[in-house]
Amino acid sequence: MTASSAPAPAEPTVLADGDLDLEALTDFECSEVSDGRWAAEGRVTNTSGRSARFVVMALVSGQEAATATGLREKVRTLAPGDSAGFSLQPLPAAGSENLTCQVQVVRRS
Structure with a gap:
């Protein structure tokens, strides 16, 4: 089976224990910064009603x-309403055509 004919997963694969929380992600940018190296930056805001830790993966x-290697960053514990920035770089690119940057934010209680 080729990568182009592989069925899309019904739900995203979660790379860390916790709850997906893409609403916590703001000011996200991901772009190529040099030959084959990318950088992802942004902010995570705790929109829940209690303190939580976050993991950002890109x-x-x-x-x-067929496979890709990403980077992850653990964001410190944030009180409700607090935010923190993150920077993931250099992100290695898997492949050379039609590259896309994918991100997940996982909230851990």
């Missing part, structure tokens, strides 16, 4: 890539 992959 990877860059092309359609022809």
Whole structure:
């Protein structure tokens, strides 16, 4: 089975224990900064009603890539309403065509 004919997963694969919380992500940018190296930056805001830890994960992959390696950053514990910035770089790119940057934010209580 080729990568282009592989069925799409019904739900995203979670790379860390916790709850997906993409609403916590703001000011997100992911772009190529030099030959084959990418950077992802942004902010995470705790929109829940109690303190929580966050993990941000990003990877860059092309359609022809069967696997990809990403980076993750643990964001310190945030009180309700607090935010913190993150920077993931250099992100290695898997593949060379039609590259996209994917991000997940996981909230841990």
